[in-house]
Amino acid sequence: MTTMSDDTFDKGKARIDPVSGVPTTGHEWDGIEELNTPLPRWWVWTFWLTVIWGVGYTIAYPAWPTAGGGTQGLFAWNSRTQVASEVADLQTTRGPVLDKIKAAPLDMIESDPQLLAAARMVGKVAFATNCASCHGAGGQGARGYANLNDDDWIWGGKLADIRQTIEHGVRWDADKATHASAMPAFGRDGVLTPEQISIVADHVRTYAETPDSDAPTPEGEKLYAENCAACHGVEGKGNPEMGAPALYDQVWLYGSDKPSVVARIVNGGGAVMPAWKDRLDDTTIKALAVYVHSLGGGQ
Amino acid sequence: MSSADAQHQLLDEPFVEAAHKVYNKKVDGQFRRIKWGIQFATLAIYYFLPFVRWHRGPDAPSQAVLVDFPHRRFYFFFIEIWPQEVYYVTGLLILAALILFLMNAVAGRIWCGYMCPQTVWTDFYMTAERWIEGDARDRMKLDEGPWTAGKIRKKLAKHFVWILIAWWTGGAWVLYFGDAPTLVYDLATFQPGVGQAYLWIGILTFTTYVFAGVMREKLCLHACPWPRIQAALTDEYALNVTYRRDRGEPRMSLKQATAARAANLPSGDCVDCGQCVAVCPTGVDIRKGAQLGCIQCGLCIDACDGVMEKIHRPTRLIAYDTEMNLKRRACGEEPIYKTFRVRTVFYAALILAIGGFMSITLATRGDMYMNVLHDRNPLTVRLKDGGARNGYTIRFANKKPETRRFVIDASGLAGAQTEVVGVAPDSKGKVVIEVGPDQTREARVLLSTRGAASSKGQAPVLFTATDAETGASVVVKDVFIWP
Ligand code: SF4
Ligand code: SF4
Numbered sequence: 209m210t211t212m213s214d215d216t217f218d219k220g221k222a223r224i225d226p227v228s229g230v231p232t233t234g235h236e237w238d239g240i241e242e243l244n245t246p247l248p249r250w251w252v253w254t255f256w257l258t259v260i261w262g263v264g265y266t267i268a269y270p271a272w273p274t275a276g277g278g279t280q281g282l283f284a285w286n287s288r289t290q291v292a293s294e295v296a297d298l299q300t301t302r303g304p305v306l307d308k309i310k311a312a313p314l315d316m317i318e319s320d321p322q323l324l325a326a327a328r329m330v331g332k333v334a335f336a337t338n339c340a341s342c343h344g345a346g347g348q349g350a351r352g353y354a355n356l357n358d359d360d361w362i363w364g365g366k367l368a369d370i371r372q373t374i375e376h377g378v379r380w381d382a383d384k385a386t387h388a389s390a391m392p393a394f395g396r397d398g399v400l401t402p403e404q405i406s407i408v409a410d411h412v413r414t415y416a417e418t419p420d421s422d423a424p425t426p427e428g429e430k431l432y433a434e435n436c437a438a439c440h441g442v443e444g445k446g447n448p449e450m451g452a453p454a455l456y457d458q459v460w461l462y463g464s465d466k467p468s469v470v471a472r473i474v475n476g477g478g479a480v481m482p483a484w485k486d487r488l489d490d491t492t493i494k495a496l497a498v499y500v501h502s503l504g505g506g507q
Numbered sequence: 508m509s510s511a512d513a514q515h516q517l518l519d520e521p522f523v524e525a526a527h528k529v530y531n532k533k534v535d536g537q538f539r540r541i542k543w544g545i546q547f548a549t550l551a552i553y554y555f556l557p558f559v560r561w562h563r564g565p566d567a568p569s570q571a572v573l574v575d576f577p578h579r580r581f582y583f584f585f586i587e588i589w590p591q592e593v594y595y596v597t598g599l600l601i602l603a604a605l606i607l608f609l610m611n612a613v614a615g616r617i618w619c620g621y622m623c624p625q626t627v628w629t630d631f632y633m634t635a636e637r638w639i640e641g642d643a644r645d646r647m648k649l650d651e652g653p654w655t656a657g658k659i660r661k662k663l664a665k666h667f668v669w670i671l672i673a674w675w676t677g678g679a680w681v682l683y684f685g686d687a688p689t690l691v692y693d694l695a696t697f698q699p700g701v702g703q704a705y706l707w708i709g710i711l712t713f714t715t716y717v718f719a720g721v722m723r724e725k726l727c728l729h730a731c732p733w734p735r736i737q738a739a740l741t742d743e744y745a746l747n748v749t750y751r752r753d754r755g756e757p758r759m760s761l762k763q764a765t766a767a768r769a770a771n772l773p774s775g776d777c778v779d780c781g782q783c784v785a786v787c788p789t790g791v792d793i794r795k796g797a798q799l800g801c802i803q804c805g806l807c808i809d810a811c812d813g814v815m816e817k818i819h820r821p822t823r824l825i826a827y828d829t830e831m832n833l834k835r836r837a838c839g840e841e842p843i844y845k846t847f848r849v850r851t852v853f854y855a856a857l858i859l860a861i862g863g864f865m866s867i868t869l870a871t872r873g874d875m876y877m878n879v880l881h882d883r884n885p886l887t888v889r890l891k892d893g894g895a896r897n898g899y900t901i902r903f904a905n906k907k908p909e910t911r912r913f914v915i916d917a918s919g920l921a922g923a924q925t926e927v928v929g930v931a932p933d934s935k936g937k938v939v940i941e942v943g944p945d946q947t948r949e950a951r952v953l954l955s956t957r958g959a960a961s962s963k964g965q966a967p968v969l970f971t972a973t974d975a976e977t978g979a980s981v982v983v984k985d986v987f988i989w990p
Contacts, residue, residue: 318929321941321948328951346884357888357898359955457891502928502951503898504888 306330310491314367317498324498331499334492338484339500347503352462352479357504360459363387364448365504371497377483378451386483389450394435395474404431409469412436415444415456418464451478528650529724529790530643531633532782536809545621546630554675557682561585566908566945574684586869589904591876598865602858609854611737613846614827615747619733620804625726628676628719632669633788639665643785669720670712677711724789727802734799744845748803749828750783750794753836758794761818776820783807783825793825803827875913876904876947877972879983887988895989896955903950903972905942912975913940917954919969920987926953939975954987963989 222234225243235242266272269281280286305326309317317323336345342353349355354362363373373387380386394400400408411428413421441447444455453461461479462468484493561571561584568575573582581588581596588595610618619626640646640661649658681704682690693701694708718726727734741747755777759767767774777794784792786807791800793807805827812822832842882898890896905911915938917925927938928951942948954968965988973980 319931321929324929325949344884346882348885348888355885355888357882357885358890358896360891454891458889458893459891504896504953 306491309494314371314494314497317494318367318501324502327495327498328502330492330495331497334488334496335499338488339496342481347500354461354479355459355504356500358459359504360454360457362446362448362453362461363451365501367497367501369448370500371493373481374488374493374496374500375483375485378481379478380480380483383483383485387451389439389452390478391439391452391472391476393474393476395470396476400431400435400473405470405473408432408435409466409473412444412455412469413464413466416458416460416464420466527790529788530647531788531790531806532643532785532810533637534786534806534810534813536806536812538805539809542621542630542804542806546627549622549624549627550631554679557679557687563587564908568686570686572683573686576684587906589876589906591878591904592872595865595869598861602861602865605854605858605861607733608740609851609858611740612742612745612848612850612854614803615741615745616734616737616801616803619727619802623802625718625731626802626804628672628715629723629788631672632719632723635668635672636665639668666720670716673712673715673719674708676715677708680711681707724800724802727789728800738799742848742850743830743834744848746827746829746844747797748793748801748805748808748825749797749830749833750777750825751823751828751833751836752794752796753833755794755824776815776824778814778818780814782810782814786810797830873979873981874906875911875972875974875979875981876902876906877970877981877983878902878904879970879985881985881988887990889990890955890957892957894955894957895987896953897987899952899954899970899985901950901952901970902947903940903942904947906945908944910941910943913942913972914938914975915940915950915952916971916973917952917968918971919967920954920956922956922958923968923987924955924957926955927951928953940972956987956989965989 222231222244224230225232225241228243231244233242233244266279267282269283270278270286271281272279305323308323309327309330312320312323317327335343335347339347343349343356344353347356359365361369363369363378372385376383376385376387378387379390392399395402395405407425407428408431410422411424411432414424414428436444439447439450439452440455441452446452446454446456458464460468462472484496488496556572557570559571560569561582562569563582567580567587568582570582571584573580575582579590586595607618636646640649649661652658678694681694685704690701690704692698694704722730752775754775756775757773758775758777758779761778764774764776764778783794784790784807786809787793787801788804788806789800789802791798791807793801808823808825808827811825815822815824828842829844832844835842878901880900880902882900886897888896888898901915903913905913915925915927917923925938927940930938930940930950932938940948940950952970956962965986968985968987970983970985971980
């Protein structure tokens with residue numbers, strides 16, 4: 209401001225700028241003058257309209273915090289009641305179909321195209337919310353998490369089996385009806401020696417004719433018959449009653465390479481799945497069973 | 508001119524011309540009559556088309572033109588478009604763009620001057636305004652004068668008529684989305700369930716009123732992109748409303764011109780009467796040459812022709828002419844008109860090709876439809892015996908008004924087994940799916956090959972749906988993938 213000369217600085221006395229023909233505000237800094245270009249009128253109008261609108265809005269809708277929780281607005285509208293009413297609307301449109309699913313016997317749902325489509329739709333959403341985190345978005349599973357698209361069903365793949373598994377879970381201690389049996393830890397509990405485990409693992413792998421498996425040995429056969437056949441059946445046919453997977457096939461939940469098989473025999477145990485009957489209603493569980501069944505056709 | 512002078516001159520002219528109200532005068536003539544004709548036709552189509560009936564049988568609506576959102580159908584006379592066929596709509600949009608390009612290549616912005624809804628409604632509004640407030644001079648006087656009772660009455664009447672037109676415009680719009688007579692009844696009697704229609708009528712009433720009543724040519728000048736785009740698409744052979752300055756200049760009064768002619772001095776035909784500017788709906792002075800504001804409506808031609816007739820000079824001092832001819836006349840050459848140029852022929856050929864292709868596909872499209880979607884997740888599944896399984900979601904559509912049975916078959920994969928979830932094969936081992944009249948049905952199809960390591964990589968599969976009665980079929984190709 210030091211170079212401001214007194215003769216040009218004349219606050220309040222605006223003059224017309226000769227170049228642009230626009231009045232100045234009378235402000236000048238270092239020889240640079242400020243032109244007086246007011247905001248366009250439509251802009252100012254719009255601004256004031258928004259202000260008025262804004263005030264009206266806070267009166268019409270819940271806005272101001274008060275000691276009692278806030279103003280309610282003229283229409284007593286709030287997003288919570290809106291959500292509630294939308295959910296209620298949804299129930300009325302979906303209600304009839306859901307009631308039909310609820311009433312229909314499980315086997316009948318699939319043979320009615322409309323019910324099947326509805327059940328698959330409901331089931332798909334429930335699956336994405338509750339099951340996809342373990343079984344994958346398309347039910348494709350992962351190591352230790354069953355693939356629901358194939359034809360290998362440890363606890364049975366019929367509609368009723370699937371429903372039972374969803375309702376009560378697997379090794380879910382809080383549910384008495386859960387699938388409880390588990391594989392013993394042959395290694396950790398000292399039932400078999402490491403050497404025996406290696407032999408029986410080799411033997412088991414011959415059932416499935418894994419690419420690098422050798423021919424069966426009498427010793428392996430004997431060990432298998434004594435320790436494994438009771439659950440996994442002769443020649444590894446499996447037993448869905450006990451959740452003992454078939455060993456003769458190509459689907460291996462925990463991998464078919466030797467270290468994986470040895471690890472299973474050493475540690476035993478088994479995967480856990482929650483029982484869903486306390487969290488999902490009966491209709492949803494039915495829809496889920498139909499959906500999962502339709503993924504791989506079940507058995 | 509020094510650069511400082513040039514700069515000064517630039518500064519003298521405002522960067523943006525201040526907005527001013529256009530009081531355009533009434534005019535009569537050839538182009539005005541063409542404009543009336545087109546305006547009458549387009550408005551009549553718009554307002555009354557929803558009431559045209561078209562019988563389609565008991566299960567389909569009898570409205571000739573209907574956008575049926577709830578049932579996802581679009582009806583246009585004998586054409587019925589399903590959601591799977593929206594590409595016809597895309598095709599129509601492409602056609603519309605090409606037709607616009609062609610119009611532009613032949614005769615500049617005539618779309619703007621004659622057919623653009625903005626022009627048509629603005630003209631409609633101006634007619635109402637002229638009817639209530641009088642012609643340009645009266646309106647100008649009225650606006651300048653004090654607020655008398657008469658002025659207030661006129662203004663109120665004008666805005667009332669405007670809003671009425673706008674309301675009718677918005678009302679006609681919603682009739683395209685529902686059965687028109689029923690909707691009119693429901694709207695008039697405040698039936699429940701038409702709230703959304705009221706909302707749309709409100710929105711469109713408001714926009715029509717603002718666009719055609721308040722903004723008018725401002726919209727063309729400042730909001731519409733087409734003038735800018737067309738300026739890039741045009742060339743010197745395109746017909747444009749042109750002031751033939753070779754004939755008009757130097758302009759002078761009729762008296763001066765007669766004197767000049769007698770003295771063998773140069774004189775133009777333009778008598779500087781300003782009629783061309785007075786009638787222009789966008790306030791353009793066409794004698795300054797081609798400009799952004801001109802919508803090629805030709806009204807100035809009509810005005811100038813009227814003047815020329817009165818002073819007994821040849822008409823068409825202003826005419827649809829080309830930039831090229833202005834230059835040629837200036838050099839004393841004959842004008843040339845080239846409607847057939849690479850540009851126009853190219854656009855016309857494209858329009859014919861796309862239009863022809865669309866007509867053929869429309870005429871030959873089937874009354875059944877199949878859409879196959881391969882599972883993304885998982886792409887493939889290994890089965891117990893080492894075989895593989897792929898899942899597909901297949902949607903069938905039956906466009907006939909009766910229930911039909913489709914036999915589903917997958918071929919191209921030796922030994923593969925086809926299962927449709929929820930559908931048991933019939934006694935002959937065929938999978939048959941029933942689809943209701945005018946409906947679609949989704950089915951989940953599982954394809955499995957048996958036996959270890961049956962193959963590797965992927966192989967094509969053909970899905971076929973055959974009408975059990977007529978034998979008509981559709982085939983869709985997809986792939987089978989091994990783990
Ligand atoms: S200059 Fe002529 S053609 Fe262009 S908008 Fe005005 S009246 Fe219409
Ligand atoms: S109407 Fe014709 S004569 Fe009159 S000013 Fe315009 S161009 Fe000139």
